[in-house]
Amino acid sequence: MLSFDHQSHPYANTRHSTYGKNGMVATSQPLAAQAGLEILKKGGNAIDAAIATAACLTVVEPTSNGIGGDAFALVWTKGKLHGLNASGKAPKSISIDAVKEAGHEEIPTHGWIPVTVPGVPGAWAELSAKFGKLPLADVLEPAIKYAEEGYPVSPTLGKYWNSAYNIYKQKLTDDVFTHWFDTFAPKGRAPKIGEVWSSKGHAETLRLIGETKAESFYRGSLAEKMASFAYKTGGYLTAEDLAEFEVEWVNPIRVNYRGYDIWEIPPNGQGIVALQALNILKGYIFHEKDSVDTYHKQIEAIKLAFADAQTYVTDENHMKVSVESLLSDVYGETRRKLIADEALLPEAGDPASSGTVYLAAADGEGNMISYIQSNYMGFGSGLVVPGTGIALQNRGHNFSMDKHHANALEGGKRTYHTIIPGFMTKDDKPVGPFGVMGGFMQPQGHVQVVMNTVDFGLNPQAALDAPRWQWMKDKVVEVENRFQHHIAQGLARKGHQIKISLEPNSFGRGQIIWRDPETGVLVGGTESRTDGTVAAW
Known part of the structure; x- marks a missing residue:
């Protein structure tokens, strides 16, 4: 089972993960x-x-x-x-x-x-x-x-x-x-x-x-x-x-992130954004969660993934590039090389050559x-x-009103869809379901929750409670008012246009349930930004 440190992280506040078995x-x-x-x-x-x-x-x-x-x-x-x-x-x-x-x-x-x-x-x-x-x-x-x-x-x-x-x-x-x-x-x-x-x-x-x-x-x-x-x-x-x-x-799509398979629904959903970002980020080693470098790389990876999705993703029957090419290790490496020390203006690459509840x-x-x-x-x-x-x-x-866009409006066609469920497995065994609702925040929330869990060992409730960021457009990034100000200032020095938001609902609302493969014990967390709860027995 994932190893969690329930004591040393400040994000859980007075809330703790919920345990159950039945x-x-x-x-x-x-x-x-x-x-x-x-x-x-x-x-x-x-x-x-x-x-x-x-x-x-x-x-x-x-x-x-x-x-x-x-x-x-x-x-x-x-x-x-x-x-x-x-x-x-x-x-x-x-x-x-x-x-x-x-x-x-x-x-x-x-x-x-x-x-x-x-x-x-x-x-x-x-x-x-x-x-x-x-x-x-x-x-x-x-x-x-x-x-x-x-x-x-x-x-x-x-x-x-x-x-x-x-x-x-x-x-x-x-x-x-x-x-x-x-x-x-x-x-x-x-x-x-x-x-x-x-x-x-x-x-x-x-x-x-x-x-x-x-x-x-x-x-x-x-x-x-x-x-x-x-x-x-x-x-x-x-x-x-x-x-x-x-x-x-449909057959779910996945990337392997540090030994864990992260699964999403294929397009027309935007789960591929989270997977592309993780595919880029897995090429780095992150030693510290709350550092300017960690957040900078996360934001840059999300920007690159969104640039591709907003260019190519639509009803899969109408896509001009394949899911496999977008999620390939070769293309992930190509996109990773674009991340430098300064914030970039994201553009789509060429993979062919390389309110929700x-x-x-x-x-x-x-x-x-x-x-x-x-x-x-x-x-x-x-x-x-x-x-x-x-x-x-x-x-x-x-839908797009541009007839030449992949996601152009057509009768009988599915549009690019923001809502995405997530799931994690390891060695072909279930770790469990997770999700973060909230429009275009969703894949960004998925990346942050997965990294909070896998890279930084946070338990489900702490992984959800941790302050979040959201890339909006160009170099504009919103952060929660609980986000550490010295890190926000460090990101600004790298060229990110940081805006502090007082609206917690802007950063999504999520839930997580993990299962211990040995004991069957369930551990769950729910969003502190809403009226949520975990019911267990």
């Missing part, structure tokens, strides 16, 4: 984590627990995800790691020309244009059918109960709900957005912290998904409601788009799952299908 669920909302644990105690496995937790998160953290979003998962079971891509495609009828004809030179954030086919219900149904032990309807019951009976809004949730409401009140004035306000601001405002909020429509939708194993969502009454709403309000989404949706089982779950049988789902940018598109609680995502906002 099962563990870690996520950003206590009610959701407890729901997953409840399913484990009822005889479900880690996959059932993950589905229950994910469904609850659509209810108890709607500021970050919903039924109308996408999902990805890495599942360890029976000695093998499986990858699930449940991201939806753009509607067939949409195109760059259609967007321009609608009066837009860029893809808007809200409304129908950025809406893609939701993948979340398909992910739940497929995971349940392939690996679950309990009926999907039973697994969704805790979420249905919270939606129907209500729950008190937690502090971090209340803060971001109110922030979203204030923005939407100013920007979303068209009648098509009325149903968002009816659903998420029924009293003419966001619910207050501690106030009970419920959604009967959300409960009924979850019930139908459970009873029909998501068939209603893609080919039944729920699909009809979504398609009808789109047709009546100028949307591009059709019944045909929904009926043709299929989740995809995350959860981790584990059970006593050895099953483990790394799962992530999102509506993107908080509540997503601002569109809610009347009477259903289905808040539709705006994932299509990431």
Whole structure:
């Protein structure tokens, strides 16, 4: 097992990693984590627990995800790691020309244009059918109960709900957005912290998904409601788009980092950014975590990886370069040679020549799952299908309007996707799932968590609590206000444009569960930057 020093690192503050043996669920909302644990105690496995937790998160953290979003998962079971891509495609009828004809030179954030086919219900149904032990309807019951009976809004949730409401009140004035306000601001405002909020429509939708194993969502009454709403309000989404949706089982991709295999979902996800950065960084030896040189090299590696991803990564069927070439040792060495003593302006290389929620779950049988789902940018598109609680995502906002770009908008195509689950193994045995949510912070968080664990021996909670940095663009890097100022000043002397941020949510929110291969003991950590918890027994 990884060797952790629980005493000598200051980052754990008063929090400690959580230990358990029979099962563990870690996520950003206590009610959701407890729901997953409840399913484990009822005889479900880690996959059932993950589905229950994910469904609850659509209810108890709607500021970050919903039924109308996408999902990805890495599942360890029976000695093998499986990858699930449940991201939806753009509607067939949409195109760059259609967007321009609608009066837009860029893809808007809200409304129908950025809406893609939701993948979340398909992910739940497929995971349940392939690996679950309990009926999907039973697994969704805790979420249905919270939606129907209500729950008190937690502090971090209340803060971001109110922030979203204030923005939407100013920007979303068209009648098509009325149903968002009816659903998420029924009293003419966001619910207050501690106030009970419920959604009967959300409960009924979850019930139908459970009873029909998501068939209603893609080919039944729920699909009809979504398609009808789109047709009546100028949307591009059709019944045909929904009926043709299929989740995809994919082969996870990896790099070996100091003897540990770090796994991600292949493109269209951006997990390849984390792997490219680690592939560059493995050529160095880091003796000290909190040093200017360590942070400088981390930042430079991330910049180079992002430059490639933002040039080449899209739906894998449309990529012009291979994943293998981007992750090759030869290309990693080529990119590493570009890192000098001064901050660089990143550019893509030529490999041919050389708001989200995350959860981790584990059970006593050895099953483990790394799962992530999102509506993107908080509540997503601002569109809610009347009477259903289905808040539709705006994932299509990431498409490019440049017809020559790899990620150019096309009907029936998946876009570059920010949400990524992570998993670690060693010698073909599972170490465990990890993830850090938060847009383009995610691969940066993955790199920092992996290095905190492997290079610097931090336990899961300390690895998550450690102050973070985030590359923004060009030479601009944001750091948390807890980041050591003398190191920030040292980075500035190397040419980095350092900005101190007072907003903790800008740096992602993560969870980790590791398993001791000898004893089976589970050790977990959860994000101190949100309302998260680790439920264990």
